[in-house]
Amino acid sequence: MRAFALSPTPVPPLRVVIGAMLVAGSAAILAPDRLPAGCALGWTLLVLALIDWQDGILPDLLTLPLAAAGVIAGGLPWQDSLIGAAAGAALLAVPALAYRVWRRRDGLGWGDVKLAAASGAWLGWPAMPNLILAAALLGIGAVLLRRWRQKTALDETIPFGPALAAATWGLWLVQS
Numbered sequence: 001m002r003a004f005a006l007s008p009t010p011v012p013p014l015r016v017v018i019g020a021m022l023v024a025g026s027a028a029i030l031a032p033d034r035l036p037a038g039c040a041l042g043w044t045l046l047v048l049a050l051i052d053w054q055d056g057i058l059p060d061l062l063t064l065p066l067a068a069a070g071v072i073a074g075g076l077p078w079q080d081s082l083i084g085a086a087a088g089a090a091l092l093a094v095p096a097l098a099y100r101v102w103r104r105r106d107g108l109g110w111g112d113v114k115l116a117a118a119s120g121a122w123l124g125w126p127a128m129p130n131l132i133l134a135a136a137l138l139g140i141g142a143v144l145l146r147r148w149r150q151k152t153a154l155d156e157t158i159p160f161g162p163a164l165a166a167a168t169w170g171l172w173l174v175q176s
Helices: 013-030 032-055 060-073 078-103 110-123 125-150 161-175
Strands: none
Touching: 013 032, 013 161, 032 060, 032 110, 032 161, 060 078, 060 110, 078 110, 078 125, 110 125, 110 161, 125 161
């Protein structure tokens, strides 16, 4: 496991503040009865997305407590949260392992698997197909946008965590 270190090019603080305000505002409008839980979820997802985008990792220090918080404070029956966490992890672990066997290298990090488990804990198992579809579409969109703007190589690594975090946040808001 790689140690977490700050990127040499940090995200400008204004962007972080604007992102945090957007999270709080959207939670206040769409889920006012669950505002504290929504802010905890949204702000953690925002931090995870920024770290993954900059450094290519999703630290266990944030993903694992987020999963536990989803079971405890996510607002779903604990059974749905636990099944959702298992389903989220499995839906990314299986293709990650298959890709590793097929290509003999990682194509998806285990931090993504843990974030999917945390997402499942917050959203419940019925939301997992929508989560994976939305995250995949957001990830493809990010790749196409980056490719169009920067003419990147086809084998360049693109983090999946930001797409997974955005899909999780969007689905949580819709479910509220």
